Amino acid sequence: MTTDIRSGAVAGKPREALDAVTIRFAGDSGDGMQLTGTQFTSTSAVVGNDIATLPDFPAEIRAPAGSLPGVSGFQLHFSSRDIRTPGDEPDVLVAMNPAALKVNIGDLLEGGMVIVDTDAFTKGNLAKAGYDHNPLDSGELSRYRVFPVNLTTLNANALAETTLSKKERDRCRNLFALGLLYWLFDRPMEKTVRWIQDKFGKRPEVADANLRALRAGFNYADTVELFTTHYTVDRARLEPGTYRSITGNEATALGFIAAAHRAGKTLFYGSYPITPASDILHELSMHKEFGVKTFQAEDEIAAMGSAIGAAFGGAIALTGTSGPGLALKSEAIGLAVMTELPVVIVDVQRGGPSTGLPTKTEQADLLQAFFGRNGECPVPVVAPATPADCFSMALEAVRIATTYMTPVLYLSDGYLANGTEPWRFPTTESLPDLRVEHWTRAEGFMPYLRDQRTLARPWALPGTPGLEHRIGGLEKADITGNVCYDPDNHHHMVSLRAEKVARVAESLPPLEVFGPPTGRVLVVGWGGTHGAITSAVERLREEGLSVSSVHLRYLNPFQKELGEVLGGFDKVLVPEINLGQLRFLLRARYLVDALGYNRVRGKPLKIHELAGHIRSLV
Amino acid sequence: MTTDIRSGAVAGKPREALDAVTIRFAGDSGDGMQLTGTQFTSTSAVVGNDIATLPDFPAEIRAPAGSLPGVSGFQLHFSSRDIRTPGDEPDVLVAMNPAALKVNIGDLLEGGMVIVDTDAFTKGNLAKAGYDHNPLDSGELSRYRVFPVNLTTLNANALAETTLSKKERDRCRNLFALGLLYWLFDRPMEKTVRWIQDKFGKRPEVADANLRALRAGFNYADTVELFTTHYTVDRARLEPGTYRSITGNEATALGFIAAAHRAGKTLFYGSYPITPASDILHELSMHKEFGVKTFQAEDEIAAMGSAIGAAFGGAIALTGTSGPGLALKSEAIGLAVMTELPVVIVDVQRGGPSTGLPTKTEQADLLQAFFGRNGECPVPVVAPATPADCFSMALEAVRIATTYMTPVLYLSDGYLANGTEPWRFPTTESLPDLRVEHWTRAEGFMPYLRDQRTLARPWALPGTPGLEHRIGGLEKADITGNVCYDPDNHHHMVSLRAEKVARVAESLPPLEVFGPPTGRVLVVGWGGTHGAITSAVERLREEGLSVSSVHLRYLNPFQKELGEVLGGFDKVLVPEINLGQLRFLLRARYLVDALGYNRVRGKPLKIHELAGHIRSLV
Amino acid sequence: MGMNTDVGGGTATREAPASLSRKDFVSDQEVRWCPGCGDYAILAQVQRVMPTLGIPRENIVFISGIGCSSRFPYYMNTYGFHSIHGRAATLATGLKCARPELSVWVVTGDGDGLSIGGNHLIHALRRNVDLKILLFNNRIYGLTKGQYSPTSEFGKKTKSTPLGSIDYPINPVQVALAAEATFVARSFDRDLNHLAHIVERAAAHKGSAFVEIYQNCNIFNDHAFEHFTEKDVRDDRTVYLEHGKPLVFGRGGDKGIRLRGLHPEVVALGDGGSTEELLVHDERARDASLAYLLSHLDYPEYPIPLGVFRAIQRPTLETMMQTQVDQAVQKGGPRDLDALLRGRETWTVDA
Amino acid sequence: MGMNTDVGGGTATREAPASLSRKDFVSDQEVRWCPGCGDYAILAQVQRVMPTLGIPRENIVFISGIGCSSRFPYYMNTYGFHSIHGRAATLATGLKCARPELSVWVVTGDGDGLSIGGNHLIHALRRNVDLKILLFNNRIYGLTKGQYSPTSEFGKKTKSTPLGSIDYPINPVQVALAAEATFVARSFDRDLNHLAHIVERAAAHKGSAFVEIYQNCNIFNDHAFEHFTEKDVRDDRTVYLEHGKPLVFGRGGDKGIRLRGLHPEVVALGDGGSTEELLVHDERARDASLAYLLSHLDYPEYPIPLGVFRAIQRPTLETMMQTQVDQAVQKGGPRDLDALLRGRETWTVDA
Ligand SMILES: Cc1ncc(C[n+]2csc(CCOP(=O)(O)OP(=O)(O)O)c2C)c(N)n1
Ligand SMILES: Cc1ncc(C[n+]2csc(CCOP(=O)(O)OP(=O)(O)O)c2C)c(N)n1
Ligand code: SF4
Ligand code: SF4
Numbered sequence A, B: 001m002t003t004d005i006r007s008g009a010v011a012g013k014p015r016e017a018l019d020a021v022t023i024r025f026a027g028d029s030g031d032g033m034q035l036t037g038t039q040f041t042s043t044s045a046v047v048g049n050d051i052a053t054l055p056d057f058p059a060e061i062r063a064p065a066g067s068l069p070g071v072s073g074f075q076l077h078f079s080s081r082d083i084r085t086p087g088d089e090p091d092v093l094v095a096m097n098p099a100a101l102k103v104n105i106g107d108l109l110e111g112g113m114v115i116v117d118t119d120a121f122t123k124g125n126l127a128k129a130g131y132d133h134n135p136l137d138s139g140e141l142s143r144y145r146v147f148p149v150n151l152t153t154l155n156a157n158a159l160a161e162t163t164l165s166k167k168e169r170d171r172c173r174n175l176f177a178l179g180l181l182y183w184l185f186d187r188p189m190e191k192t193v194r195w196i197q198d199k200f201g202k203r204p205e206v207a208d209a210n211l212r213a214l215r216a217g218f219n220y221a222d223t224v225e226l227f228t229t230h231y232t233v234d235r236a237r238l239e240p241g242t243y244r245s246i247t248g249n250e251a252t253a254l255g256f257i258a259a260a261h262r263a264g265k266t267l268f269y270g271s272y273p274i275t276p277a278s279d280i281l282h283e284l285s286m287h288k289e290f291g292v293k294t295f296q297a298e299d300e301i302a303a304m305g306s307a308i309g310a311a312f313g314g315a316i317a318l319t320g321t322s323g324p325g326l327a328l329k330s331e332a333i334g335l336a337v338m339t340e341l342p343v344v345i346v347d348v349q350r351g352g353p354s355t356g357l358p359t360k361t362e363q364a365d366l367l368q369a370f371f372g373r374n375g376e377c378p379v380p381v382v383a384p385a386t387p388a389d390c391f392s393m394a395l396e397a398v399r400i401a402t403t404y405m406t407p408v409l410y411l412s413d414g415y416l417a418n419g420t421e422p423w424r425f426p427t428t429e430s431l432p433d434l435r436v437e438h439w440t441r442a443e444g445f446m447p448y449l450r451d452q453r454t455l456a457r458p459w460a461l462p463g464t465p466g467l468e469h470r471i472g473g474l475e476k477a478d479i480t481g482n483v484c485y486d487p488d489n490h491h492h493m494v495s496l497r498a499e500k501v502a503r504v505a506e507s508l509p510p511l512e513v514f515g516p517p518t519g520r521v522l523v524v525g526w527g528g529t530h531g532a533i534t535s536a537v538e539r540l541r542e543e544g545l546s547v548s549s550v551h552l553r554y555l556n557p558f559q560k561e562l563g564e565v566l567g568g569f570d571k572v573l574v575p576e577i578n579l580g581q582l583r584f585l586l587r588a589r590y591l592v593d594a595l596g597y598n599r600v601r602g603k604p605l606k607i608h609e610l611a612g613h614i615r616s617l618v
Numbered sequence C, D: 001m002g003m004n005t006d007v008g009g010g011t012a013t014r015e016a017p018a019s020l021s022r023k024d025f026v027s028d029q030e031v032r033w034c035p036g037c038g039d040y041a042i043l044a045q046v047q048r049v050m051p052t053l054g055i056p057r058e059n060i061v062f063i064s065g066i067g068c069s070s071r072f073p074y075y076m077n078t079y080g081f082h083s084i085h086g087r088a089a090t091l092a093t094g095l096k097c098a099r100p101e102l103s104v105w106v107v108t109g110d111g112d113g114l115s116i117g118g119n120h121l122i123h124a125l126r127r128n129v130d131l132k133i134l135l136f137n138n139r140i141y142g143l144t145k146g147q148y149s150p151t152s153e154f155g156k157k158t159k160s161t162p163l164g165s166i167d168y169p170i171n172p173v174q175v176a177l178a179a180e181a182t183f184v185a186r187s188f189d190r191d192l193n194h195l196a197h198i199v200e201r202a203a204a205h206k207g208s209a210f211v212e213i214y215q216n217c218n219i220f221n222d223h224a225f226e227h228f229t230e231k232d233v234r235d236d237r238t239v240y241l242e243h244g245k246p247l248v249f250g251r252g253g254d255k256g257i258r259l260r261g262l263h264p265e266v267v268a269l270g271d272g273g274s275t276e277e278l279l280v281h282d283e284r285a286r287d288a289s290l291a292y293l294l295s296h297l298d299y300p301e302y303p304i305p306l307g308v309f310r311a312i313q314r315p316t317l318e319t320m321m322q323t324q325v326d327q328a329v330q331k332g333g334p335r336d337l338d339a340l341l342r343g344r345e346t347w348t349v350d351a
């Protein structure tokens, strides 16, 4: 069994088994690359591979056809082993035009395969991609194995008999390419065949054309001696169970629907569209049958305000945004802190500062989540580690918010939001019971009474006779909740709000260390870098190095064990897609000389680069 | 020479010299306490005392007369020594009604003097103040020296011959009280006499009545054997020179006017009113003769936006607000960071979180200033240490902003804003030259070129032929400033913006240590706690203890010497009016186990409490 | 009642006890406006109207922003929320969407509602959220001690405009009409019965109701309205709008308003003039042109209109939102969370 | 020029070179809108008009928010600022106050300018800051890929409203009029000459100029306007407003609009109808009632009005601000910073 596709260059053997393959499909926004990638993914999932994917959307809506900014990519990692990321570097690049080649070739593994549609390498297209020559002829691709296919022509020929227009026929090019790859990686076509039949059921001639293109691609590869080898990737030894594939944004939406369901409550989502958070709004607005109410507000401040109002009314109240929107919400989040209402604020982080790189991922809102408000204004912060984990952390966010009567910040990121992984989805009854009790007795009611354990104040809802009361943003007297300017009361309340958030730690699961609990290097991560960090650490441990990792899904407060765990290692390394924000928090809190590994490139960390860096520390 | 007014209880001596006295005037909002205090202050300044004052405004505009929320206070510390705060605890309380007594008596030094207007202790007023008895009769004031004066009656009698209505006569009560105190502390009346004549010049009968009241109070004290002693407080050995008294907000306004003047530029101030920052707007809008343009925007976001626009146009651009407003500005501050434009953002901190305690002071926006924006978004942060220092730091803020082409955060607070101190104001020519050079050559112009030393980009102004260019919030390509999605460029620019702010340290004055550069305890402070900290440290050093302090006026970046200074002491204590924000920064940066002293009471720290705490550490 | 019973306190549909009185709406908090402030009169009228509405007290919520006016909720013995500057309408919208059965009131000021909060006001109105919005217009920033506001007169000298304001003021009624608010009215703090009547009308309206209330701030902007609110001049300088009635005003009804094209003219009645040619008020006109035209009338050229400018019916946001949910529930059948989690496509890994 | 020469780049008052051409206004940045987007046409017309204005290129600044439309400044070879979502008007106001001699343009979208930025728009207009504001109304959020906007039709299905929108749309012209904007106009991306003409008129106006431009987003909201913009129906379904002229439209001018009271009626001309009784447009009417009434006209009941609704004169904010400064300078004499620092009251401590 080989583990590297490059060895496929050794010809002769018709079928070769690989551990894992990373393919990147790239083409114009209009070329259907997302769709091609998704089909390959589903098929790979069904044959039992472990999978992880990452789309790379262009920043423009529809940049001019053939231009560099118009390139759309989809990367897919499938494997017979347990994998955690969409892969550092593609083994295979499918480039539908010169721009796609130019944008992506730099990422390809040396010796990797490039499949290009030579028909698209016209003078015009070359110029649009900024080439003054044809890279297919110049020898500059000699470090790769290039497979030139006159794909447009072949596809057009295959569809010659259909009634479709030329434009419509050309739109099927992507399925021709998919067929090629299905042959190359020995995948069954049934899933895609069914999908085409479903999708174009109403337009049989289009369905037919797509099916023809798919089969033509497959047959072409089978017939023509283009590829000397084809490859198999065995099924992975995943935990038994039923799986689906899910993106982080979908998992976030489903997690909050599930949380509201388990709380027996209406889910209210007030939001203002912003990349990469908008899909949560789209997803939730399709599930009104679960009693979900979605409200597209006039801006982020209004979205936050509406969520506070809904929380006051007793709903499971949620608002979602990305970095710039979180900045706008900050004043109103302070109001939720002062009024101690349970609102979850989702921030799907993207490249910053300012408008930054809206379609790229980053982890640079952590300190904003902690400190981006006036006054002493603490809120619990949680962060999912993988796309599917978004589901679990949504439930956790709601649990913390309603148990402790506090706003909670939920930090996702662009990578998690759009990345997919297989998810062994739970059954409803296995989910935690999130029912809450509202105060209803008039006797003894005080708006700022405290639960002794959680320090939560009562959640008393309008509509309850005898509990009429007023809350607001001015400092509150302890217990009565009346406006209060007393100096000692203020100190007390400021401390109490801090203590309440600190107490959340009592309810958290113990911190799990990946690897031995003491050793040479501890790698500490949070958020969407989980896959890269864990894979790197695993790789190094396989090399026999003393490296462990912890991945923090609870950022404020930290789990109680963290201090001790940090103390068990000679060195602590904190890889982040920012300039060292978690590192900063750890240093201040634990006075540990944590080192940073920081790559702020709008992209996930690369396993092998990170592993190399850790290796240098051991 | 006695140093404590309590010893005045030893009778007999007609005149006793004191080092320092703290008086608090307290009465209804309508009783003219601010005015009385200001007069006493000016007179004390003129006789050569060092002074420091602090008003304590009621939270309500005009709460019902006689009510507790309606009490307005003014505290004044005057001394023959160098003083730095308005005093921990008043030695003398002047209480014009029962509410004023109730609100303030707890702060009085044991054995201190209470002068009350017995006429105001009516049933109705006692009830409004929540007394069910008369505290003057109950013995509860036995720990103080109470001087009951039927002030309203005495004043009315003195004005019997005037043509004023009863209401108008009663309005002169405060001057009767002032007269009393002028006798008690042996102050000349000329200044106040002149002031009355000036102020009521157009209404001679009112001027006359006020003068009569003042003199009547003085004569009453002189004649009646009410006070057994009167006190003198010698002139202080201040640095020779000409002084004026100034509040922090005034000094801030003047500082920015001076900065713009020294830059040869228009000062543009875009702001939205908010306590306690509004007075800066009021002050600046009165100085249009200096070319100041003030713009009351529709909200804080608009204010920030307008300042960015003005900076783009080449003005010295300023916006000012308090905590909740800073939260609102955060997204737009990020835009100024990305576009690298010089805008100064003034935050006059108040009690938080949320609306909090708008009229009270606090230091809890430091971490918001550092981190309250999406993405990696660094800005320099400066903070004046005393009311007069607001002037100097305004010049510094402008210098840093224009030299480094960056927004700068200037953190004042409610205590500095309204507190006064004597200011040996500078002459114009002694002020730094703040002229800037704008790029004007078309050749070689690139919007994101860098000055090698400061890393500043060129400030190229609209109206300059040949420099037409576009900037914005999307990530910029290095040098050209074009929109750029390149991963490595992003990492480079994120790092470069951080480095630029770090470089500001090169231009900062060396850090001064108050006391020996090494020792047992180092006290580190910032902002408006300067007076309290320095006084406490001085007191302890006089006791022979090994205590030094540093007061940080530059928070981001820190001065270069800080790390070494911290290392020279066994213990580091950080007193703050928050839960430990500077402490947090120091711990993270220097891994020093800094301890906190945190009192979040909406009030300045008390010297003796702080001193006690430090003593316990030594 | 659809999906929202789950969030109710249990008895949200209880009938109003017949015995509620004004006193039941007075909270235990000391009122802290300046003596003489117009806010007192408004509070008194709202407290007077509340018990007549037949709404259980616990179903009433007052939400405000920040400003003197925004302290209002503390004084009402109902549920209340003193939020942050300018954002009251956003909280109210969220609450009303989550709990359509509540009676939600917004109290705001000319700064709170038209400066920092102008956008939220417009969007709440255009969405026709069933909120009752009372905007206390004192043409000044009271709480921050006297800066000019968006309704302050051009040239006004205030703390922030010592040389006079150079902003043209905004007309709140006009803004509400441009947002296509379904109910728009104006009253003032000196005619208590009129004020009570307008508050009642607003309460009775199903949909966004916007009421501008001229309110005297005797500390920072005293006498702002007295040129037309004082009893002796009021009849001549104001005109009370009444649906279906001609626009008559003046002592003894001696003046009226008629249209010349689109130009309103004041005409003397009595001496020959009949009310027949006068402009007849139609608050129910679908198109707001008449209301808009009336909103321009201003003293001294015209009398100042008071009353209901517009009152039309349209489905409200929270009702439509609830309907979409109810229909989805009906159509989607019982909510099957397991099906949702499973999604469209699954595969199984065997042990 | 008062206080602002100090901030000029030195030669801000240079005359426009007579030779400027359209090409001079084309920047070196590749235009990245979707092929077929209406934004291209608008860009082309603005680039065509610019050289005719007699303004030196370096004195022109384009400021935008965020949205597809807001990429506009990158393509103009002038000074430009692509700011943040909804806030362009605030930057433009600050810039214009600091530098009154510049020609400042704002480009915004229906989401940028009316959703998140609605309040800033209104306040810039009411203050009459001399800005030229072009609002590209495509009735959709383009950049974020297809959510509904404040101008989207009621019931519209979009990504965020799969069951249809339940918000009533806002009318941009109406909002601008309610803000008492001094210049309000409407054009669209398919009549290039009209668009160029309106842009010219806006440029010529001294004061805030608001121009709504219907713009087709062929990706997320294709055909939104074609029911009246397509050549074959345009004459019958739109009416071009011209000052002092009766409202005539239809192929060959066969229809007109007259008023019945406040109710507009479409009348057939030709067969007996004369233009005499028709409504005559008056863009200079001080009171915006006519403009407001026209802003309500909508297809299919009426033709959609295009052109200038309102154009009146009023002093601008930045001029008045400059005047206050200049007068204070004159009155206060030479600026004596030392006197300011000294203040009113000093005392001296001797050595
Ligand atoms: C974000 C924010 N900005 C500014 C303020 C300060 N502030 C409080 S109330 C107010 C304006 C009050 O005016 P108005 O709304 O007219 O109410 P009034 O006091 O006149 O009733 C301002 C500017 C604040 N509390 N929060
Ligand atoms: C604070 C903030 N919120 C949200 C966004 C996301 N966003 C960018 S453009 C836009 C709306 C675009 O619509 P419109 O203004 O109509 O412009 P168009 O793209 O249609 O031209 C939104 C919601 C953002 N960039 N910033
Ligand atoms: S300041 Fe004005 S508005 Fe505020 S309470 Fe006093 S009188 Fe009323
Ligand atoms: S998405 Fe629409 S508005 Fe945006 S560039 Fe494409 S066509 Fe134009």
Ligand SMILES: [Mg+2]
Residues within 6 Å of the ligand: C067, C109, C110, C111, C136, C137, C138, C139, C140, C141, C142, C149
């Ligand atoms: Mg007001």
Ligand SMILES: [Mg+2]
Residues within 6 Å of the ligand: D067, D109, D110, D111, D136, D137, D138, D139, D140, D141, D142, D149
């Ligand atoms: Mg749009």
